[in-house]
Amino acid sequence: MTRDLPKWIDFGLLPLINLVVAFLIAGLVVLLIGENPARAAYLLVRGAFGSGYGLGFTLYYATTFIFTGLAVAMAFHAGLFNIGGEGQAYIGGLGVALVCLSVDSILPWWLTFPLAILGAALFGAAWAFIPAVLQAKRGSHIVITTIMFNFIASAVMVYLLAGPLQKSATLGPRTRDFEAGAQIPKLDWMFSPLGIDLGSSPLNITFLLALVMAFLIWLLIWRTRFGYEIRTLGLNPTAARYAGIPEVRIIVVTMMISGALAGMMALNPVMGDQSRLQLEFTEGAGFVGIAVALMGRSHPAGIIPAAILFGALYQGGAELAFDMPNITRDMIVLIQGLVILFAGAMEHMFRPAVTRLYFSMGFDRAKPEEAS
Amino acid sequence: MAETGNVDSRNGSSDDQYAIELVGINKHFGAVHANKNISLAVRRGSIHGIIGENGAGKSTLMSILYGFYQAETGDILINGVKSHIGDSLAAIKSGIGMVHQHFMLVHNFSVLENIMLGAEDGPILNRGVARARAELERLETEYSLEVDPDAIIEELPVGIQQRVEILKALYRGAEILILDEPTGVLTPAEADHLFRILGQLKEQGKTIILITHKLREIMAITDTVSVMRRGEMVATRKTAETTVEELAELMVGRRVLLRVNKGKANPGEVKLSVRDLTVRDSRGVVMVDKVSFDVRAGEIVGIAGVAGNGQSQLLETIAGIRHAESGEVLLDGKPVDVRASADPAILRQRGLAHVPEDRHRMGLVLPFEENECSILGYHSSPTYLNGPFLNIDSIRADAAEKIEQFDIRPPSCRLKTANFSGGNQQKIVLAREMERDPSVLLVGQPTRGVDVGAIEFIHRRIIEMRDAGKAILLVSVELDEIRSLSDRVLVMFAGKVVGERDPATDESELGLLMAGVGADEEVEAAQ
Numbered sequence: 001m002t003r004d005l006p007k008w009i010d011f012g013l014l015p016l017i018n019l020v021v022a023f024l025i026a027g028l029v030v031l032l033i034g035e036n037p038a039r040a041a042y043l044l045v046r047g048a049f050g051s052g053y054g055l056g057f058t059l060y061y062a063t064t065f066i067f068t069g070l071a072v073a074m075a076f077h078a079g080l081f082n083i084g085g086e087g088q089a090y091i092g093g094l095g096v097a098l099v100c101l102s103v104d105s106i107l108p109w110w111l112t113f114p115l116a117i118l119g120a121a122l123f124g125a126a127w128a129f130i131p132a133v134l135q136a137k138r139g140s141h142i143v144i145t146t147i148m149f150n151f152i153a154s155a156v157m158v159y160l161l162a163g164p165l166q167k168s169a170t171l172g173p174r175t176r177d178f179e180a181g182a183q184i185p186k187l188d189w190m191f192s193p194l195g196i197d198l199g200s201s202p203l204n205i206t207f208l209l210a211l212v213m214a215f216l217i218w219l220l221i222w223r224t225r226f227g228y229e230i231r232t233l234g235l236n237p238t239a240a241r242y243a244g245i246p247e248v249r250i251i252v253v254t255m256m257i258s259g260a261l262a263g264m265m266a267l268n269p270v271m272g273d274q275s276r277l278q279l280e281f282t283e284g285a286g287f288v289g290i291a292v293a294l295m296g297r298s299h300p301a302g303i304i305p306a307a308i309l310f311g312a313l314y315q316g317g318a319e320l321a322f323d324m325p326n327i328t329r330d331m332i333v334l335i336q337g338l339v340i341l342f343a344g345a346m347e348h349m350f351r352p353a354v355t356r357l358y359f360s361m362g363f364d365r366a367k368p369e370e371a372s
Numbered sequence: 373m374a375e376t377g378n379v380d381s382r383n384g385s386s387d388d389q390y391a392i393e394l395v396g397i398n399k400h401f402g403a404v405h406a407n408k409n410i411s412l413a414v415r416r417g418s419i420h421g422i423i424g425e426n427g428a429g430k431s432t433l434m435s436i437l438y439g440f441y442q443a444e445t446g447d448i449l450i451n452g453v454k455s456h457i458g459d460s461l462a463a464i465k466s467g468i469g470m471v472h473q474h475f476m477l478v479h480n481f482s483v484l485e486n487i488m489l490g491a492e493d494g495p496i497l498n499r500g501v502a503r504a505r506a507e508l509e510r511l512e513t514e515y516s517l518e519v520d521p522d523a524i525i526e527e528l529p530v531g532i533q534q535r536v537e538i539l540k541a542l543y544r545g546a547e548i549l550i551l552d553e554p555t556g557v558l559t560p561a562e563a564d565h566l567f568r569i570l571g572q573l574k575e576q577g578k579t580i581i582l583i584t585h586k587l588r589e590i591m592a593i594t595d596t597v598s599v600m601r602r603g604e605m606v607a608t609r610k611t612a613e614t615t616v617e618e619l620a621e622l623m624v625g626r627r628v629l630l631r632v633n634k635g636k637a638n639p640g641e642v643k644l645s646v647r648d649l650t651v652r653d654s655r656g657v658v659m660v661d662k663v664s665f666d667v668r669a670g671e672i673v674g675i676a677g678v679a680g681n682g683q684s685q686l687l688e689t690i691a692g693i694r695h696a697e698s699g700e701v702l703l704d705g706k707p708v709d710v711r712a713s714a715d716p717a718i719l720r721q722r723g724l725a726h727v728p729e730d731r732h733r734m735g736l737v738l739p740f741e742e743n744e745c746s747i748l749g750y751h752s753s754p755t756y757l758n759g760p761f762l763n764i765d766s767i768r769a770d771a772a773e774k775i776e777q778f779d780i781r782p783p784s785c786r787l788k789t790a791n792f793s794g795g796n797q798q799k800i801v802l803a804r805e806m807e808r809d810p811s812v813l814l815v816g817q818p819t820r821g822v823d824v825g826a827i828e829f830i831h832r833r834i835i836e837m838r839d840a841g842k843a844i845l846l847v848s849v850e851l852d853e854i855r856s857l858s859d860r861v862l863v864m865f866a867g868k869v870v871g872e873r874d875p876a877t878d879e880s881e882l883g884l885l886m887a888g889v890g891a892d893e894e895v896e897a898a899q
Contacts, residue, residue, distance in 0.1 A: 231740075235737045236734075236738070239748060242749065243749035
């Protein structure tokens with residue numbers, strides 16, 4: 001019989017311990033290269049949250065990671081490991097760009113945006129569809145196929161951006177800039193009443209869309225029949241078969257939702273920041289989504305703070321690299337790697353010790369003896 | 373310290389007669405006190421039974437003796453000498469051998485290779501093989517445990533595989549043999565053979581500890597029996613001086629009704645009809661071979677057989693989980709497309725309920741809350757839905773009601789399913805499948821891994837369903853259960869129904885049928 005830890009330990013204390021250990025080790029590395037870890041930590045936190053501009057960037061990155069984190073979590077619940085978030089986001093960007101390029105001079109932004117959301121979701125879902133069908137019908141492992149599809153997506157985008165979609169050879173592989181009809185609002189109206197000046201940070205309404213999607217995904221997974229079927233399949237495929245849950249349909253639809261979420265990530269950089277489609281705009285966000293989903297325990301309420309944490313690491317890290325020349329961009333990647341390692345891969349390292357401590361200290365005595 | 377001194381003073385005197393003494397063993401797992409101050413003395417050259425319900429602490433105690441776990445306090449004395457058993461290697465050195473419930477054999481190795489495993493005698497196998505072969509032959513003749521040393525394990529019947537496990541222990545010089553639920557996978561005849569072997573080993577001076585939950589076996593072959601309940605050793609009796617009733621009461625802590633009370637069956641119209649059903653598994657092996665039978669309203673048809681003779685596949689095919697190669701199934705007189713499109717969800721709507729054989733693998737989703745498991749398979753029913761949304765209030769209210777009706781403990785529908793005991797988990801499945809008022813109920817291994825108290829309850833419920841006019845198909849490897857519940861018994865062997873008998877039929881006749889001996893000509897002719 002397994003004993004459960006209370007939720008505040010499971011979802012609060014344990015991730016916190018993992019995070020602290022990751023930062024302690026990162027601190028050691030900072031010490032090794034002859035910098036002051038405390039000052040580095042201060043600079044990082046200040047860079048991420050110390051100004052409206054920094055906060056704006058942190059939340060801008062977080063927006064991206066909420067989408068990709070939700071995408072990975074969605075597939076996790078059906079027992080599928082979608083590594084293809086990167087490719088799905090990339091192709092999602094194509095969907096966004098095609099919509100924007102065709103209507104940005106005709107429609108106002110509030111009509112373009114819903115169309116772009118649709119485009120992003122459809123293209124992302126389509127890119128997840130083929131691996132999903134191969135998994136459901138042929139048993140081709142989704143981890144392998146989605147990785148392959150990342151490479152294909154990358155090749156397709158290079159072809160398109162250096163060919164049919166390219167504006168001019170001098171500007172490099174990218175589309176033309178979007179016109180006013182594809183410019184979406186920033187969030188200054190939301191933050192300035194709070195006395196926060198977001199400055200030139202690209203935080204935009206996609207952030208609100210991400211929060212709405214987090215809520216909708218929670219609703220879908222825990223409150224609908226379809227979500228129940230997804231969770232059953234993910235936790236016990238044999239029981240799902242016993243219950244008559246259509247495995248093929250669940251796998252395909254879940255993966256398409258996952259792909260749609262990853263695709264919607266593209267709205268943030270493509271429409272919200274760069275206003276054009278360019279190469280490598282995803283910057284590995286699809287993979288960060290895996291860490292975000294792991295750290296957030298595949299629950300939207302965990303994914304949002306985890307995404308903000310990674311957003312802060314991105315933004316604070318950039319500032320830190322600027323202020324401490326010894327700490328390069330690679331150091332920041334190292335710190336992120338440590339966080340991923342401790343929060344994701346070695347998630348359960350401290351669990352046995354904490355469990356033993358918790359029960360040996362008799363916190364559970366209040367619980368009456370369960371009848372066996 | 374006082375205890376140790378005490379033990380030392382006895383050392384070398386009269387208590388040489390004990391092969392194993394455990395003194396004051398304590399072991400916790402988290403807040404669970406799995407072994408509470410357990411003391412046990414096993415006389416050399418005797419067969420000592422240990423019985424208790426699931427979770428009583430038998431396996432923990434034996435794992436401590438075999439070095440898998442360390443006791444927090446207490447001493448282990450082997451032949452009167454205090455020993456520290458840090459791992460299973462130390463246990464083997466002390467002359468303890470263990471035959472696990474699930475065999476620890478390499479399936480594509482020969483018998484000889486399995487026996488040698490872990491005792492290869494150096495990196496070059498040649499010499500070791502010759503020595504092992506000679507030693508194995510000596511052991512086989514000494515204990516009349518005939519096994520072909522060159523046979524491949526997966527080609528041997530389970531009874532023989534178990535013999536290999538015993539030989540493996542003897543090869544390592546075991547003087548004390550621990551057998552954990554050894555008869556679970558055996559036919560009655562194979563079990564009898566095992567008991568004869570154990571008797572022989574005892575005569576040769578070996579000491580045997582037999583862990584089981586089958587009271588009949590305890591009565592048949594042990595000299596002494598110890599009863600465990602909730603981590604405590606509640607009694608030790610000479611087998612000759614106790615009764616099945618007393619042992620059952622000691623195990624459960626209250627009086628238990630061992631016999632099932634049931635009236636005469638009142639069979640009505642045919643509800644489930646199976647005709648020439650043939651099922652292959654994924655490797656193409658025929659698992660169910662032209663099976664035909666009917667189940668009528670108000671009767672229980674029991675399918676007896678040793679595990680792995682096609683019962684599981686039969687049950688799963690009727691339930692729509694698996695597809696058949698040929699044959700037909702009629703549910704309430706209407707055909708079910710068992711060859712292609714049978715779907716468990718649709719069959720449920722047509723009144724077929726299914727208590728699967730393996731509740732952990734199939735019947736439950738262990739990380740789910742109890743109320744979520746209580747709708748599995750019925751989650752599309754309008755009662756539980758609000759459009760596409762789950763009606764959480766209605767689901768929980770419904771689960772709470774079932775918890776009350778089936779006395780599921782602890783009575784909390786928000787508790788994780790994994791945290792219920794085996795018996796209560798089984799009640800969750802039964803409640804779900806029975807409360808829907810099905811017309812046909814398929815029941816697989818209803819009391820596997822379930823404690824004695826819950827068995828009584830489950831059997832009573834199944835009889836009640838029969839009396840309410842349901843057609844019930846019962847599959848169980850427990851012959852006692854089949855005989856006491858069924859109104860008719862079909863015996864399956866190698867995928868075929870080899871005979872139909874009255875449940876009152878002599879046990880040895882059924883046992884022989886389960887081994888494929890004495891199949892009915894008319895049944896074979898009819899097929």
